[in-house]
Amino acid sequence: MGVVGASCGAFAEDAADGTDDYFGDFPVVLSASRLVQTVDKAPAAVTVIDREMIKASGARELVDVFRLVPGMVVGQYKGHQPALGFHGFTDPYFRQLQVLIDGVSVYSPVWGGADWSQLPIVLEDIERIEVVRGPNAAAFGANSFLGVVNIITRDPAVEHGGEAIVNFGENGIRDEIVRYAASQGDVRYRLTAGQRADHGLDSHPDTRRSNLFNMRGHFRMSSSDELRWQIGYAGGDQEQGVYSAPNHTDGRRTSHYDAGSVQLRWTHTRDADEEAWFQFSHAERSHREILPYTLVFPAPFGSWNYPLDFSYEYARTDIELQNTLRLADSVRGVWGSQARQDRARSKTYFASDDWQLVELYRLFGNLEWRPATAWIVAGGAMLEKNSITGTSVSPSLALNYEALPGHTLRVRAAQARRTPTLYEERFDWRFELPPALRDMLAGMGAPFSTYATLPLAGSIRTQQELDDERIRSAELSYLGQFPEQHLNVELHAFEHHLTGLFDQYRYSYPTVLGFVSTDPDKRVQYSTIVGFDNLDRALIKGQSMVLRWRPWSGGLVYLAGSSTNIRAEGPGTRVIESSGPQHTATVLVSQALPDDWRISIGYYRVGTMAMLSGGDALPATERIDVGVARRFRLVATPMEVALIVQNANGGIPVFEVQDIDRRTAWLSMRIEY
Amino acid sequence: MTGTLRCCLWGLLLAMMSIAGTAAAEPRILIVREDSAVARQAAELLAREAAAAGWTSLDLTIAADRTIPAHAEGEQVLVALGSRALAAALRHAAGKPVVAALLAQASLDEIAPATGDRWSAILLDQPIERWINLIQTAFPGIQQVGMLAGPASQKAARVVERKMADRKLTLAVETIATAEEVVPAIERLTPRMGVLLAMPDPLAHNRNTVQPLLLTTYRAGIPVVAYSESYQQAGAVLALYSTVPQIVAQVVDSLQQVREGKVLPNHQSPRYFTVGVNSAVARSLGLTLPTASELDGRLRSLAQ
Numbered sequence: 001m002g003v004v005g006a007s008c009g010a011f012a013e014d015a016a017d018g019t020d021d022y023f024g025d026f027p028v029v030l031s032a033s034r035l036v037q038t039v040d041k042a043p044a045a046v047t048v049i050d051r052e053m054i055k056a057s058g059a060r061e062l063v064d065v066f067r068l069v070p071g072m073v074v075g076q077y078k079g080h081q082p083a084l085g086f087h088g089f090t091d092p093y094f095r096q097l098q099v100l101i102d103g104v105s106v107y108s109p110v111w112g113g114a115d116w117s118q119l120p121i122v123l124e125d126i127e128r129i130e131v132v133r134g135p136n137a138a139a140f141g142a143n144s145f146l147g148v149v150n151i152i153t154r155d156p157a158v159e160h161g162g163e164a165i166v167n168f169g170e171n172g173i174r175d176e177i178v179r180y181a182a183s184q185g186d187v188r189y190r191l192t193a194g195q196r197a198d199h200g201l202d203s204h205p206d207t208r209r210s211n212l213f214n215m216r217g218h219f220r221m222s223s224s225d226e227l228r229w230q231i232g233y234a235g236g237d238q239e240q241g242v243y244s245a246p247n248h249t250d251g252r253r254t255s256h257y258d259a260g261s262v263q264l265r266w267t268h269t270r271d272a273d274e275e276a277w278f279q280f281s282h283a284e285r286s287h288r289e290i291l292p293y294t295l296v297f298p299a300p301f302g303s304w305n306y307p308l309d310f311s312y313e314y315a316r317t318d319i320e321l322q323n324t325l326r327l328a329d330s331v332r333g334v335w336g337s338q339a340r341q342d343r344a345r346s347k348t349y350f351a352s353d354d355w356q357l358v359e360l361y362r363l364f365g366n367l368e369w370r371p372a373t374a375w376i377v378a379g380g381a382m383l384e385k386n387s388i389t390g391t392s393v394s395p396s397l398a399l400n401y402e403a404l405p406g407h408t409l410r411v412r413a414a415q416a417r418r419t420p421t422l423y424e425e426r427f428d429w430r431f432e433l434p435p436a437l438r439d440m441l442a443g444m445g446a447p448f449s450t451y452a453t454l455p456l457a458g459s460i461r462t463q464q465e466l467d468d469e470r471i472r473s474a475e476l477s478y479l480g481q482f483p484e485q486h487l488n489v490e491l492h493a494f495e496h497h498l499t500g501l502f503d504q505y506r507y508s509y510p511t512v513l514g515f516v517s518t519d520p521d522k523r524v525q526y527s528t529i530v531g532f533d534n535l536d537r538a539l540i541k542g543q544s545m546v547l548r549w550r551p552w553s554g555g556l557v558y559l560a561g562s563s564t565n566i567r568a569e570g571p572g573t574r575v576i577e578s579s580g581p582q583h584t585a586t587v588l589v590s591q592a593l594p595d596d597w598r599i600s601i602g603y604y605r606v607g608t609m610a611m612l613s614g615g616d617a618l619p620a621t622e623r624i625d626v627g628v629a630r631r632f633r634l635v636a637t638p639m640e641v642a643l644i645v646q647n648a649n650g651g652i653p654v655f656e657v658q659d660i661d662r663r664t665a666w667l668s669m670r671i672e673y
Numbered sequence: 674m675t676g677t678l679r680c681c682l683w684g685l686l687l688a689m690m691s692i693a694g695t696a697a698a699e700p701r702i703l704i705v706r707e708d709s710a711v712a713r714q715a716a717e718l719l720a721r722e723a724a725a726a727g728w729t730s731l732d733l734t735i736a737a738d739r740t741i742p743a744h745a746e747g748e749q750v751l752v753a754l755g756s757r758a759l760a761a762a763l764r765h766a767a768g769k770p771v772v773a774a775l776l777a778q779a780s781l782d783e784i785a786p787a788t789g790d791r792w793s794a795i796l797l798d799q800p801i802e803r804w805i806n807l808i809q810t811a812f813p814g815i816q817q818v819g820m821l822a823g824p825a826s827q828k829a830a831r832v833v834e835r836k837m838a839d840r841k842l843t844l845a846v847e848t849i850a851t852a853e854e855v856v857p858a859i860e861r862l863t864p865r866m867g868v869l870l871a872m873p874d875p876l877a878h879n880r881n882t883v884q885p886l887l888l889t890t891y892r893a894g895i896p897v898v899a900y901s902e903s904y905q906q907a908g909a910v911l912a913l914y915s916t917v918p919q920i921v922a923q924v925v926d927s928l929q930q931v932r933e934g935k936v937l938p939n940h941q942s943p944r945y946f947t948v949g950v951n952s953a954v955a956r957s958l959g960l961t962l963p964t965a966s967e968l969d970g971r972l973r974s975l976a977q
Contacts, residue, residue, distance in 0.1 A: 026901075272954070
């Protein structure tokens with residue numbers, strides 16, 4: 001009954017008899033983090049913008065696709081600086097939204113929000129964008145206040161070969177982009193490089209020319225381990241200021257920026273349900289902007305060269321880890337932690353040569369429990385400690401109930417905080433005096449340090465410690481799928497209670513430039529400075545509806561509408577209450593036609609509103625974008641040509657009434673090679 | 674003198690009979706295998722299972738020159754694990770029955786043993802009818818199936834296409850030779866398929882191609898039905914495969930049939946199989962699938 005094993009002459013493990021096919025070991029591809037949660041199972045209201053919608057919208061700038069999110073408003077402050085709003089708070093520096101690219105926050109520590117026209121990615125790099133409508137700190141971290149924009153780029157595995165894209169049209173539109181993806185054994189990567197330019201709005205000097213480059217690569221270390229790296233660079237010139245007579249304090253000038261980032265993530269996948277990753281990222285940005293200015297004093301003090309320096313730089317270093325695990329048959333959990341350091345420096349904005357440091361530590365956990373087939377309970381919390389406002393906890397809880405197959409009700413409650421940005425908390429906005437002028441004033445007995453204030457509208461200097469802005473939110477949603485009709489419907493209602501909202505107050509600050517007055521009584525002058533404080537509260541109630549319908553083959557109809565009501569208290573009441581439109585409506589229709597033609601039309605209606613920090617009260621606007629495209633082959637090379645006309649129905653005012661986003665047409669050509 | 678001779682002859686006869694009797698009472702199998710982890714696992718399991726059924730076994734790994742090393746003769750049946758082992762066993766068999774396992778149809782075709790020899794190969798390839806049953810049970814509305822194949826699988830693909838046509842399914846096939854071609858091939862197949870059937874093909878399905886394949890089909894919302902548990906773990910929604918214990922059980926069945934003097938066919942389809950469901954991916958694609966045991970039971974109740 002014995003077994004004798006005799007091993008004479010070993011063979012390589014991969015036998016050529018087909019057993020390796022059947023018993024070989026494949027890496028887990030569709031792991032927990034890769035799987036897209038269907039929106040009806042998600043614990044929050046999510047709008048997913050996929051590649052088809054991006055293409056159909058005819059968007060050239062990333063922010064243009066956000067018009068598809070119900071309740072979101074996209075405007076412009078300058079050609080290269082958009083204004084965004086979401087349930088109010090429309091502003092060129094809209095900072096109530098967390099913005100991530102592939103899990104790395106690009107939220108600016110200085111201004112908040114994202115430098116939307118200076119990101120190192122192009123629309124063709126994007127796989128999809130998930131917009132979470134509502135606070136979700138437990139999942140996405142600090143400053144996920146009114147919502148989260150999570151931009152997910154394409155895995156190089158789904159791309160191959162190269163493509164070149166050229167946009168050419170009115171308003172100086174010149175974009176040239178080249179992309180290439182390849183894989184070699186265990187390594188796959190994608191490169192994107194490009195140059196973009198346009199003339200912006202007619203009413204402002206806001207021409208811009210930018211270069212960008214990004215690379216995303218993966219190295220499969222083993223069946224269960226993968227290393228992902230991403231490198232990005234964006235840099236360029238942007239005109240700033242206004243058209244004006246010479247020697248204006250907001251005169252025409254050109255700014256130059258350089259921004260680079262690198263990111264490394266090591267992922268270990270135990271099985272389809274369990275995965276852990278560790279990530280390191282570092283980003284740096286420098287912004288150079290100097291306006292030559294001459295300070296003219298009454299005789300005999302003459303005129304002085306007084307360059308106004310709007311430059312700043314910042315850097316961010318961040319390490320994070322996250323672990324997804326299955327705790328029981330019906331329970332899945334995610335937990336993670338993060339440590340981040342932001343530092344910023346600007347002689348003008350911080351009145352200092354020192355780096356302003358902000359540290360942040362975060363610990364979070366989320367659990368998803370499915371007690372029965374139709375029920376999902378999802379809860380989570382984030383514990384955050386930052387060096388501006390200290391420690392806070394942001395919890396959230398959601399309940400999904402699939403009342404009938406394909407019809408889900410969701411109830412959700414969440415709290416979140418928004419930490420003051422360096423702009424709100426630490427700005428001490430003064431322009432450094434040229435040494436000679438300083439010496440002259442010192443000779444006259446003026447008491448001051450190195451800096452002196454030049455009273456410009458909007459000089460910021462907050463005098464006290466700020467608390468976080470806080471939000472408590474409750475929402476109710478219905479999601480329905482009607483597969484026979486190829487229709488998805490979402491109805492959503494929410495209530496946000498906001499407290500501690502920052503608002504600007506004004507106070508007097510002595511300016512030493514009074515010393516140039518010949519009248520000794522006028523030697524000390526005061527100018528009005530602005531500071532931030534937690535002054536306002538608001539109650540925002542809103543409802544929205546989204547419909548996605550594919551009525552026939554090749555057709556797509558997307559409808560989104562929202563209604564928002566803002567009631568505020570505090571000195572900013574009037575401004576906050578009109579900072580968003582009461583109603584918005586979006587219609588996007590796309591249809592594939594015979595012979596590889598495609599046509600799409602977008603209609604966007606935005607009610608009256610005025611931006612939070614300036615501009616005119618804007619009337620209700622209607623915008624129509626049209627695109628016509630055709631795919632074909634030119635000697636076996638696949639090509640696509642599209643003609644896009646934005647604002648086809650005439651221009652609309654975007655910040656002040658004379659800032660018209662006018663009808664613009666361009667041709668977009670894409671070649672695969 | 675005659676009496677002593679008769680005594681010796683009887684004694685000799687008795688001795689011979691006892692030897693023969695021992696051989697008859699303890700049937701032996703010779704397990705011939707390659708030195709891979711799978712073959713090793715199968716051999717150990719087979720030895721245990723065969724012992725329970727009354728066989729003793731000798732486990733030999735074939736030599737570098739593909740011959741069977743010297744061993745004590747006396748086995749009744751050879752069991753070959755792997756196609757190279759089968760080739761070696763056939764050369765050595767000298768008329769004894771050979772049961773082969775752990776090999777695929779393609780590798781069997783390469784060896785091309787003469788039919789009629791006393792050999793029977795239990796193939797790893799699931800019968801096409803069983804694939805069709807699985808697809809039609811799990812995805813009742815689907816009529817179009819897609820497949821990715823290497824250049825060598827063209828003939829096999831035609832066979833699948835014909836069998837599917839008999840059951841009112843259409844098969845669209847794209848041929849690829851390198852991992853770079855996966856994405857465009859899947860994109861071409863997407864409008865012509867509701868599910869992708871992955872059948873073993875080293876060029877079409879390997880560590881380098883599964884990533885683009887699963888990501889691209891997932892993005893297009895197309896479920897993948899595959900041939901191994903590892904593929905299911907990687908992201909295929911359904912898998913149909915036979916595990917090593919299941920193959921070994923069929924080998925033991927075959928040994929029993931040999932002992933009973935039955936004639937075995939040259940090709941045997943796997944009798945015992947497992948159905949696996951990747952419920953996370955199925956949920957994410959919005960699919961409501963029967964459970965693995967429901968599918969399993971249904972396939973068993975159907976002919977195959």
